[in-house]
Amino acid sequence: MIFLDKILGRKRVLVKENERLVALHKGTILGIFGPGQQVLPNRRNSLDVFRYDLTSPVFASVYEKALFEKLPEVAEYHLTVFRTGVGEVAVIERDGAIYAILGPSQKLAVWTEAGPWKEMRVDTAQELAVDPVLARRLVLARKLEFLVNHAVLEGQVGLLFVDGTYVRTLEPGMHAFWNVGKALQVKIVDLKRQSLDVAGQELLTKDRVTIRVNISADYRVVDPVKAVGSVKDFADTLYRALQLAFRRTLGTMTLDQILERRVSINAEAAEKVREDMMAIGVEIADIELKDVILPGDMREILNQVVAAEKQAEANVIRRREETNATRSLLNTAKVMAEHPVMLRLKELEALEAIAGKVDNLTIHNGTSGLMNDLVKLRDI
Incomplete structure (x- = not known):
């Protein structure tokens, strides 16, 4: 058999089940050959064969164009070609799983027997958004070369700009887009209430005092x-x-006016700010002048003024109390002058207070003598 093949100028080539063979005789395409023993012309070793393993389903060969031009029926039977136009994206599935993504103006040739194959074509000129289910499948398949994801959190919105032009507002959630041929940007805007602090703002008052304020x-x-x-x-x-x-x-x-009128200052200054900010879509809730910070020397002067004012107030209160005490003593003296019995009772109270502080008391001439010497009551 081998001798006969040599005489007849042919060669037997075994093609396995998972293989395909592209053969050229004298540089000319013979065709694509499937599994089995193939008998091919080979005079003077003029046969060239190229084996392809179907486990690598992409057909990448310099003879692709020659196959489709000279043997179109054979090429179309064995090969499937996916081709995208300008602005198109194609999702290629192999046996139900995502195999590849083709960007605009791209081509992919695969072995038909390595399928089954399925194509989903998208015109990105009409819609850049990717279906959420498809986006999740692409992420799981790690086919992200033409995909861009943006997450919008609760309490936020996303502003979608395409080629610098605002397109629409994105609600909270995951959003996927085809990133092909256009500049795509998502600007996240927080809608929750926020606080802004202006710290250490220096300014000069009307009386030329430099202060710092926190707003x-x-x-x-x-x-x-x-x-x-x-x-x-x-x-x-x-x-x-x-x-x-x-x-x-x-x-x-x-x-002095600033320190006395902090609340009214807020109302006066806030109104203009609210109007200006509402014109650009920002609502102001509260504006507060939190702190007024004075220079060190001014603080010392004000402390001295406050201390002097408090001292003066203390002196006034002290004099007022002394006057009240004197007036009370005068009234008491008048009562005692008009009522001698009251004076004697006061003397007895004083004696009682003194006696309470004495440990030993020596009495001369008896108790009656003591009382007669110390307290002499007149007949009223």
């Missing part, structure tokens, strides 16, 4: 599209608005 504001975004589209950074805009408003308000007041 706090609570705000929330009510129109995210306007807030993002009107200014570069709405939080920075609010920060500067608070600075300017309080600088203008406090700069027209003296230090």
